């Protein structure tokens with residue numbers, strides 16, 4: 001537990017020169033109060049209407065729950081049992097929610113071969129199913145961007161393409177959370193509901209998130225998603241293999257993101273999007289292992305990162321053959 | 322006065338002695354630390370070898386090829402015969418490159434794999450096997466050996482997980498990894514990866530066409546403010 005705690009001194013230092021209403025203590029109620037004072041009641045209520053909706057379905061126990069990193073093993077077990085029961089009640093499915101922790105000595109890195117990715121979007125669909133995303137919006141943590149040749153500026157591409165791929169004058173750029181080593185999303189969270197773990201994965205405690213969406217705005221890769229409504233997933237389609245910090249069914253009004261499928265990868269398995277990729281464009285591994293595939297790619301291929309100039313230091317690389 | 326001087330001298334001596342001791346102690350310690358680091362490295366290497374308990378399994382293609390017969394038998398069943406049924410008794414045309422110059426059986430086939438002849442890869446002396454560039458025979462199941470002769474760059478990438486699809490485990494200490502072979506994805510006669518049709522699309526705001534009414538309205542409204 002000690003090593004998962006966010007670095008308090010660093011946070012305090014960096015918050016000193018921020019103009020946003022940053023609250024350093026760990027109480028959500030204080031943040032909400034602060035918000036009211038700053039914004040004016042009516043505007044604030046309108047802005048957080050999904051939050052109000054969420055509040056209605058929040059039980060007292062849930063509201064009193066501690067931050068993930070402050071839960072004792074017994075408290076964690078209680079929380080997980082409660083969440084499993086809730087899923088059973090709301091979705092009619094028996095699920096197991098594990099608490100997968102980082103494997104010591106691992107730092108996960110992803111790479112995509114843009115010479116072979118053809119934009120078919122199977123990864124997008126695999127993520128949708130694996131992570132119990134809302135069926136009515138087809139939500140997924142991955143966007144594949146159709147790019148004009150000759151630029152790596154993701155803002156120049158479009159996600160609206162369809163039909164037969166690949167198109168001759170285009171290349172395809174799948175974008176998901178880059179698990180930045182300097183994550184701006186973590187910096188801006190006023191309640192520390194999102195943080196970076198030792199294996200590099202940036203996670204969200206969905207029960208601590210207040211849904212302010214600062215992180216969504218801060219992410220230069222548009223990697224975060226907001227739950228406008230309770231996800232709809234038919235019980236027989238619900239992936240029962242879940243983890244607290246990843247694919248368990250998320251409540252309405254919170255932000256979520258790609259977790260490199262930590263409920264799989266922290267058990268040694270490959271991420272779902274990689275397994276689904278029919279072209280073999282995706283490579284995943286532990287960069288601390290000298291013999292890993294990912295190390296070989298970084299040493300032998302022309303490797304790019306997105307929006308390098310922002311200094312976010314992604315743990316996600318793109319390469320060409 | 323001399324007493325004070327000798328006292329002073331004694332203090333100085335003690336100081337020197339303790340400094341020397343400290344230096345000695347540190348160097349011994351660091352030697353120790355170095356030795357233990359080396360030992361650790363050895364151990365971690367050994368344990369790394371021990372850790373890779375599970376294999377990387379490359380799926381093997383099926384054996385010698387068969388061809389579907391046109392037509393069906395009176396019961397409506399289709400049938401296939403091994404290519405070698407005919408080819409083992411026929412004279413091989415070593416120059417042939419295209420379907421047009423072959424018997425009716427092959428008319429529907431397309432070949433688009435560089436400018437190579439059939440017998441660049443198929444074995445004229447053993448129709449249930451392939452052949453390498455040096456003429457030696459290689460089984461259909463080991464077709465990757467054949468492909469790798471020309472496509473060594475891809476083979477190198479494949480060996481390092483940077484070419485070809487896979488599933489299973491990234492961590493071989495916890496489970497095996499399964500990989501495709503060349504002809505799982507590339508038809509050896511037409512090896513270019515086929516075009517695909519996009520199926521699944523999320524409905525999020527980034528999927529709105531960038532010149533849509535909605536966005537233009539949004540910008541106009543912004544301008545007014």
Ligand code: SF4
Pocket residue numbers: 176177178179180183184185186202218219220221222223224257312
């Ligand atoms: S890609 Fe976005 S969500 Fe992911 S760590 Fe970086 S800033 Fe955060």
Ligand code: SF4
Pocket residue numbers: 188189190191192193194204208209210211212213214215216254255
């Ligand atoms: S929306 Fe993002 S920034 Fe706001 S509380 Fe949740 S994780 Fe933190």
